Amino acid sequence: MTDKVPGKNLDVASQILRHATRLFAARGFVGASLHDIAEAVGIRKPSLLYHFRSKEDLRRSVLEQMLSHWSEVIPRILHASSSGEAQFDAIADETIKFFSEDPDRARVLLRELLDRPLEIAPLIELHVRPWAKILGDYIRRGQLQGTIDPLVDPEAWVASTINLVLSSVAVHAGLGRILAEGKRRKSVTPTFPPRLVHELKRMARSSLFLAPAAATATAPDGAPES
Amino acid sequence: MTDKVPGKNLDVASQILRHATRLFAARGFVGASLHDIAEAVGIRKPSLLYHFRSKEDLRRSVLEQMLSHWSEVIPRILHASSSGEAQFDAIADETIKFFSEDPDRARVLLRELLDRPLEIAPLIELHVRPWAKILGDYIRRGQLQGTIDPLVDPEAWVASTINLVLSSVAVHAGLGRILAEGKRRKSVTPTFPPRLVHELKRMARSSLFLAPAAATATAPDGAPES
DNA sequence: CCTACCGATCGGTAGG
DNA sequence: CCTACCGATCGGTAGG
Numbered sequence: 283m284t285d286k287v288p289g290k291n292l293d294v295a296s297q298i299l300r301h302a303t304r305l306f307a308a309r310g311f312v313g314a315s316l317h318d319i320a321e322a323v324g325i326r327k328p329s330l331l332y333h334f335r336s337k338e339d340l341r342r343s344v345l346e347q348m349l350s351h352w353s354e355v356i357p358r359i360l361h362a363s364s365s366g367e368a369q370f371d372a373i374a375d376e377t378i379k380f381f382s383e384d385p386d387r388a389r390v391l392l393r394e395l396l397d398r399p400l401e402i403a404p405l406i407e408l409h410v411r412p413w414a415k416i417l418g419d420y421i422r423r424g425q426l427q428g429t430i431d432p433l434v435d436p437e438a439w440v441a442s443t444i445n446l447v448l449s450s451v452a453v454h455a456g457l458g459r460i461l462a463e464g465k466r467r468k469s470v471t472p473t474f475p476p477r478l479v480h481e482l483k484r485m486a487r488s489s490l491f492l493a494p495a496a497a498t499a500t501a502p503d504g505a506p507e508s
Numbered sequence: 509m510t511d512k513v514p515g516k517n518l519d520v521a522s523q524i525l526r527h528a529t530r531l532f533a534a535r536g537f538v539g540a541s542l543h544d545i546a547e548a549v550g551i552r553k554p555s556l557l558y559h560f561r562s563k564e565d566l567r568r569s570v571l572e573q574m575l576s577h578w579s580e581v582i583p584r585i586l587h588a589s590s591s592g593e594a595q596f597d598a599i600a601d602e603t604i605k606f607f608s609e610d611p612d613r614a615r616v617l618l619r620e621l622l623d624r625p626l627e628i629a630p631l632i633e634l635h636v637r638p639w640a641k642i643l644g645d646y647i648r649r650g651q652l653q654g655t656i657d658p659l660v661d662p663e664a665w666v667a668s669t670i671n672l673v674l675s676s677v678a679v680h681a682g683l684g685r686i687l688a689e690g691k692r693r694k695s696v697t698p699t700f701p702p703r704l705v706h707e708l709k710r711m712a713r714s715s716l717f718l719a720p721a722a723a724t725a726t727a728p729d730g731a732p733e734s
Numbered sequence: 735c736c737t738a739c740c741g742a743t744c745g746g747t748a749g750g
Numbered sequence: 751c752c753t754a755c756c757g758a759t760c761g762g763t764a765g766g
Contacts, residue, residue, distance in 0.1 A: 294735095310623065313538040316761065328763080329735050337761060389622060392679065396615060397536065399682035406685045414686050431714065438707035441686040442676055449675030450668055453618065456625035459632045460640050460667040481664035488657065489711040520751095542745065554747080555751050563745060 295333045297323050303344050307389035311341055311397060345394065345402075348387055349409050355380060356413055370420065373413065374483055377444075381451040382474040388452035414440045421490065431492050443486050450474075450482060521559045523549050529570050533615035537567055537623060571620065571628075574613050575635050581606060582639055596646065599639070600709055603670075607677040608700040614678035640666045647716065657718050669712050676700075676708060 301322040305314035316337055320330040334340040359372045381388040394402050417440050424430030451474055461478070527548040531540035542563055546556040560566040585598045607614040620628050643666050650656030677700055687701070 310536050310538065312536065312760095313623070315759080317759085326736065327761085328737085331762065332735070335762095392618070392675070393622060395679040395682035396619060397539070399679070402682060403685045406683065410686060433710055435703060435707045435710075437687050438704050439711070441683055442672060442704065442707055442711060444686070445675045445679065445683060446668060446672045449618070449671045449679075453621040453625070453671065453675075456621035456628060457632065457667055457671060459629045460636060460670070461663050477661060478664050478668065481661045481668055484659055484661075485665070485668060485711070485715040489715040538744095541743080543743085552752065553745085554753085557746065558751070561746095 294323065294325070298330055298333055298340070299344060299347055302340050303348070303386050303390060306341070306344060306393065307386035310393055311337075316340075344390065345405070348390065349405060352380060353409060360413060360416065370417075373417065374486055378447055378451075378479055378482060381447060382479060385451050385454065385474060388448050392448055392452045410444070414444070424491075429492060430490055434490060439490065446485070447482060450478060454478065520549065520551070524556055524559055524566070525570060525573055528566050529574070529612050529616060532567070532570060532619065533612035536619055537563075542566075570616065571631065574616065575631060578606060579635060586639060586642065596643075599643065600712055604673055604677075604705055604708060607673060608705060611677050611680065611700060614674050618674055618678045636670070640670070650717075655718060656716055660716060665716065672711070673708060676704060680704065 298319065302314070302319050305319055305322065308314070316330055317327045319340075320327045323330070330340075334343060355376055359376050360369075362372070414437070418436040421430055421434060421436040421439065425432050425434065425436075454474055458475075461475070524545065528540070528545050531545055531548065534540070542556055543553050545566075546553045549556070556566075560569060581602055585602050586595075588598070640663075644662040647656055647660060647662040647665065651658050651660065651662075680700055684701075687704070
């Protein structure tokens with residue numbers, strides 16, 4: 283239900299999804315009207331409702347599109363790198379990159395988590411649980427081998443760390459004031475600063491591994507972004 | 509469902525604030541109608557608008573009430589305990605307690621951060637910046653003394669850790685699925701589990717201090733709640 | 735993809 | 751603290 287056949291104009295449906303994502307992220311689901319979304323695309327409200335039968339349908343599609351994008355990136359890194367710290371780093375990098383390269387993803391997800399906690403539970407189950415379990419098992423193995431702090435609560439760590447990344451990206455525009463000294467950013471969607479990316483990764487690592495592993499933690503940079 | 513007081517009924521205005529906080533937290537500012545808030549209190553909409561001139565006024569009051577509560581608890585712990593790790597623990601405990609004893613506080617704040625990042629910036633400046641600076645200075649001192657990891661970015665750590673606590677409490681109902689194996693919680697406002705409280709504190713500590721300090725980190729319990 | 739229009743609900747006011 | 755009512759806007763439909 284995503285890709286239309288060629289020949290037509292630049293896929294109106296995906297244009298609608300783009301602006302719907304943007305406006306849902308900025309104003310919330312109830313706060314973003316179909317009228318405003320349609321105007322942003324350059325069409326009228328009834329035309330939007332031709333592509334998506336209802337606002338609820340649009341919401342579902344926005345979420346599906348985002349999660350399918352996520353489901354596309356995760357298996358790749360899960361099987362690519364060998365297990366161990368390399369895989370841990372790959373997952374961390376990819377997760378932070380996924381959200382920070384488009385903060386609207388984090389905002390829409392966070393809003394869904396707040397607006398409809400029970401309704402998205404199945405989606406969490408489907409899209410997060412699998413690799414959350416992989417991370418949890420990895421932690422337990424590390425605890426047996428003595429590389430990871432035995433005091434870590436694997437599932438709680440995973441849940442909290444996802445939360446940390448998600449919300450850091452989502453509310454950076456608001457909470458970033460603590461960081462920025464005198465800088466005034468009028469942009470509602472500022473770039474997520476590398477400085478925060480680096481600190482997020484450092485926090486995740488150092489709250490997990492027993493050996494400070496200064497060699498890797500001090501690596502010249504924090505995020506391979508090129 | 510509320511406790512009445514001898515003579516008058518228990519301050520209608522504060523009743524309105526209570527239910528407004530609850531409904532803003534659950535449905536967001538635009539999603540919670542004045543009609544529904546008034547009905548929850550047991551009055552009609554125009555009566556509510558006698559106590560609060562507008563919905564915007566109600567929003568401000570909800571936020572003010574919450575932040576004044578916060579401003580009441582913070583200076584106390586800032587001056588009470590001596591500096592050092594004791595003060596660090598006191599701040600961490602009090603912050604986690606403040607939000608986890610009423611998750612609606614975290615939800616309302618998180619929603620404001622998402623809905624109006626620029627508008628609440630002054631409030632962050634006023635209510636968070638001061639003790640965020642104290643924590644930042646404490647971290648820098650610890651780094652000079654060699655007790656805190658020199659790789660820590662003080663301001664980024666503070667911002668991220670606030671974020672971690674705030675969002676963990678706020679979206680626990682939604683993201684908690686990663687934790688709960690088979691348990692089904694129908695409650696929209698479940699109790700924030702001690703297990704998560706403990707892991708949050710552990711993460712905050714271990715991502716900061718150089719010496720694992722097993723003695724304190726393994727302390728019999730995670731939150732002094734009595 | 736449009737114009738025209740629907741009932742429902744929104745925040746807020748009049749007036750008592 | 752209430753009933754009655756306001757214009758504006760909401761999601762959605764008719765019909766082309």
